[in-house]
Amino acid sequence: MAFLEGEDFYYDDEGLMVLTASYLRKRGHCCHSDCRHCPYNENSASDIPLEFKIQSEEDPYEKYIEMADQDNKDKENS
Numbered sequence: 001m002a003f004l005e006g007e008d009f010y011y012d013d014e015g016l017m018v019l020t021a022s023y024l025r026k027r028g029h030c031c032h033s034d035c036r037h038c039p040y041n042e043n044s045a046s047d048i049p050l051e052f053k054i055q056s057e058e059d060p061y062e063k064y065i066e067m068a069d070q071d072n073k074d075k076e077n078s
Helices: 021-027 062-076
Strands: 009-011 017-019
Touching: none
Parallel strands: none
Antiparallel strands: 009 017
């Protein structure tokens, strides 16, 4: 399964990568990062204190892209 622009994510007017609800559902859990299209509203990050939210200088989506790439490699090698 590839990480596909338009299906799994898109770039908004400010150039930010936005994960789609479709991708977030496929991922299967809430990451508590207050994703714009989070399908897990009952786990809304707005209820989580700021100090517990993910805060990083790194690209927050890089690990998901790496995970999708690894999943693709694993499936190709099966």
